[in-house]
Amino acid sequence: MSLRLLDARDLQGDGLHGVSISLAAGELCLLLGPPKSGKSALLRQLAGVVVPAQGRVRLEGEDLDGLEVDRVARQVGFAVVEPLLHPPLRLRSALLHAAHLRSGGSAPQARVQQAVERALDRVGLRERGGTRVRGLSPPEALRARLALELLTEPKVLLVDAPPALSPALQSEALELGRAEAAAGRAVLAAVTSSAGLLAEDRIAVLADGHLVWDGPLGNALTHFDLSAPDQLLPALRKDEPREWAQRYRASSWQRFGEAV
Numbered sequence: 001m002s003l004r005l006l007d008a009r010d011l012q013g014d015g016l017h018g019v020s021i022s023l024a025a026g027e028l029c030l031l032l033g034p035p036k037s038g039k040s041a042l043l044r045q046l047a048g049v050v051v052p053a054q055g056r057v058r059l060e061g062e063d064l065d066g067l068e069v070d071r072v073a074r075q076v077g078f079a080v081v082e083p084l085l086h087p088p089l090r091l092r093s094a095l096l097h098a099a100h101l102r103s104g105g106s107a108p109q110a111r112v113q114q115a116v117e118r119a120l121d122r123v124g125l126r127e128r129g130g131t132r133v134r135g136l137s138p139p140e141a142l143r144a145r146l147a148l149e150l151l152t153e154p155k156v157l158l159v160d161a162p163p164a165l166s167p168a169l170q171s172e173a174l175e176l177g178r179a180e181a182a183a184g185r186a187v188l189a190a191v192t193s194s195a196g197l198l199a200e201d202r203i204a205v206l207a208d209g210h211l212v213w214d215g216p217l218g219n220a221l222t223h224f225d226l227s228a229p230d231q232l233l234p235a236l237r238k239d240e241p242r243e244w245a246q247r248y249r250a251s252s253w254q255r256f257g258e259a260v
Contacts, residue, residue, distance in 0.1 A: 005186040006046060006059055006076070006156045013053025014041040015209040017245070020055075021046075022255075023156060023186035028177050029214075030197060031190040033206035034233055035163045039190040042206065043158045046188065047078035059156070073102070077149030077157045091136065091144055092116060092129035099151045119147040122183075123176065139172045146176055159189035171196050194229035207236045212244035215253050223253055 007022040015038050023029060031039050044050040046057055048064050057064040064072060086094050095116045103112060120126040123143035128136065136144055149157060157180050159173060174196050177189040188204075197203065199218035204211065213220050217229060224235050236244065248254055 006057070006188075007061075008046055008055065008057045010055040011042065011045050011052045011057070012055055014038075014045065014050055016041055016045070016052075017209045017242075018055070019206070019209070019211045020255075021188075021204055021211065021214060023188055025155070025186055026181055026184050027202070028181035028187045028189070029202045029204055030174075030177075031188055031206065032194065032203050032232070034236060036208075037206040038209040039206055040160055041209070043078065043160050043188070043190065046156075047076055047158050048072045049078065070104075074152040075155045077152065077154035078160070079146050079149045079157065080160045087134035088132060090130050090132050091125065092120070094133050095119060095129075095144075095147060095151065098148055102151060115151050115153075118153075119150040122150050122180075123147045138166075138169055142169055142172050143176065146180075150180075155185060157185050157187045157189075159187070161190045161192055163192060165192045167193070167195050194232055197229060205232070205236070207244055208241035210241040210245035212236065212241065212248050213253070214248075214255050219253060223248070223251065 004022050004024050009020045011019045019038070019042055031042065033039050041050070045052050048057070051065060059067060059072065059075060086097065089097070096112060099112045099115050117126065120129055123146050125140060125143050125147060128140060133144065159177060161170070161173065170191055170193065173189055173191070177187045181187045194217070197217050199216065201217050202215060203213065203217050203220060205213040205220065213223060220232065221227065221229065224232065226232060226235060
């Protein structure tokens with residue numbers, strides 16, 4: 001069994017209603033749901049940015065709220081798909097500045113530079129390191145934002161996405177997420193549609209703050225009695241989210257019957 005790196009149970013607050021989810025090393029899970037379904041709220045709680053009103057989040061078996069902030073920040077990367085700070089700076093300089101800040105200014109210069117070059121290599125932007133941040137294309141800006149989180153070599157990577165994420169950027173995000181999972185990280189990435197998803201991809205589906213599915217996309221189609229992935233989000237609007245959540249919890253698909 002894969003090592004469970006991040007484990008959340010019965011998260012409440014910020015619009016969530018008893019959401020449970022876990023991430024294992026080397027696993028990619030795609031977070032899907034209509035706008036305002038709770039995707040960003042869930043990611044904020046998993047990253048430790050927002051404390052759940054109820055429930056708990058554990059990182060490698062330890063309660064997140066009991067860990068030092070610096071340790072959480074190093075081990076849980078939280079990439080929000082938005083421009084990097086300091087758009088006039090060249091990308092390599094912007095990352096060097098961020099790396100110094102994240103190390104508290106105490107790390108040797110050589111180690112900071114190695115972290116930046118390693119992150120640029122991971123996202124395929126080493127040759128674009130001299131380009132000003134504001135001059136990056138949208139796909140490059142997405143890769144640069146991910147590079148920022150990879151500076152600390154996190155074990156868990158959470159990726160949020162804006163509601164208007166284009167199909168091209170979603171495809172880019174999927175490629176990056178698959179690569180980081182293959183490298184051994186636990187990855188949870190929000191997506192805005194089922195475009196580009198594979199039948200074997202694990203998806204977690206939220207509707208109005210309720211978890212209504214967590215498992216392979218192909219099995220989700222069976223569960224919801226659908227014939228194509230693009231029917232999934234429209235189907236969620238046909239019934240109350242509570243009913244979908246209850247149906248999932250009562251099914252053989254639900255993932256959280258075992259004790260932690």
